[in-house]
Amino acid sequence: MFRILGEPEVQCGSDSITLLFNARNPFSGKIFVKVSDCVMMGNMKLNHRFTVKHESCGVRRQREVNGVVIISTVIVSFHSIFITKVDRAYRLSCFYVEGTKRVQQQLDVAALTTQLLESQTQLPICRYDILSDGPNGIPVKYGRIGEMVFHKWTCVSELIDVYCMRVHSCTVYDGQGGSAVTVIDVNGCSVDSIILQNIDYLDDMTAGKLAQVFKFADRATLYFNCQIQLTIKDKQYGCSLSTIGVCSSLSIIIGLTRTFSLHELYMANHPLKETRYFFFIQR
Incomplete structure (x- = not known):
C-alpha cells in the first residue's frame, strides 16, 4: 500500500519552502504545486525533498502585522498520471517575522536619577x-x-x-x-x-x-x-x-x-x- 510515513516536515528557507517526507515504498509518482507547472517526478527512493521558490510556482505572499506569510499548496500523487485516494495535499505555510529595534541615547542632568518603569498589557x-x-x-x-x-x-x-x-x-x-x-x-x-x-x-x-x-x-x-x-x-x-x-x-x-x-x-x-x-x- 502506497502511503507517507509519519508527518511531512516543512523547512522555511530565506527564499524558498521545502517539503520533506518519507514514503513507505519506493516513490515513482509525482509532486507538484496546485495550479502551476512546478512538478517533480519520483525517483524510486524513499526519502524526498521538494523545494518551491518564493517567486515562482504561484506561491502566495500575505502581509501580516509583524511579518510576511508565504503559502503554497503541494500535492503528493503516488500515480504519475492519475489522482487516487491515497494521494495527499499539503498547504505549506512559512511565517517570516519582521522586527524593529530602536536604539536611542539621552543624557539628563538632574538632582535625582529617574528610574523608568514600563509594563505592557496583553493585546486583545x-x-x-x-x-x-x-x-x-x-x-x-x-x-x-x-x-x-x-x-x-x-x-x-x-x-x-x-x-x-x-x-x-x-x-x-x-x-x-x-x-x-x-x-x-x-x-x-x-x-x-x-x-x-x-x-x-x-x-x-x-x-x-x-x-x-x-x-x-x-x-x-x-x-x-x-x-x-x-x-x-x-x-x-x-x-x-x-x-x-x-x-x-x-x-x-x-x-x-x-x-x-x-x-x-x-x-x-x-x-x-x-x-x-x-x-x-x-x-
Missing part, C-alpha cells in the same frame, strides 16, 4: 467568523450563492473598557494573482453595498454585517482580508460606534484573513493539512 485577541442566522448563529462551512450569512468580527481583552475596535480596509481576492477588490475602505465604509454594506457595531469590541454569499465568476476561491484597528477608549466620549473612520495616534493594526473556497471534488477527497476555516460555495 481578535477573530473573524462567518455565521448563519445572525450574530448568534453557528459557524458555517457550506453555502450557496445568494444565501445570507453574517460576517462577524470580535475582539476579547483581559482589560475591561479599555479598547475600541474598528474594521477597515477589507479586500477580496482570488489567491491566484488577480487584483484585490476593495469592499470596505480605509475609513471602514462600504465600497460596494451589493457585496457588503456598512458594518454595524454591536458594542465596543464586536462588529458584523449580514451579506449574501458570492464568488468571482471564473475562480473557485475567495480570500477576504480585513484589518482591525484597536484604539484606546476615550474616557469621556467612549467609542464612536459608527461607520465613519476614526483616526488615533494610539492605534495598533491587526491583520485578519478568512478563506472561502468552492467545493472541489479533489479537495473534498483530499483535505488540506492545515487548521483553517473553509467555506464551500455551491451554485
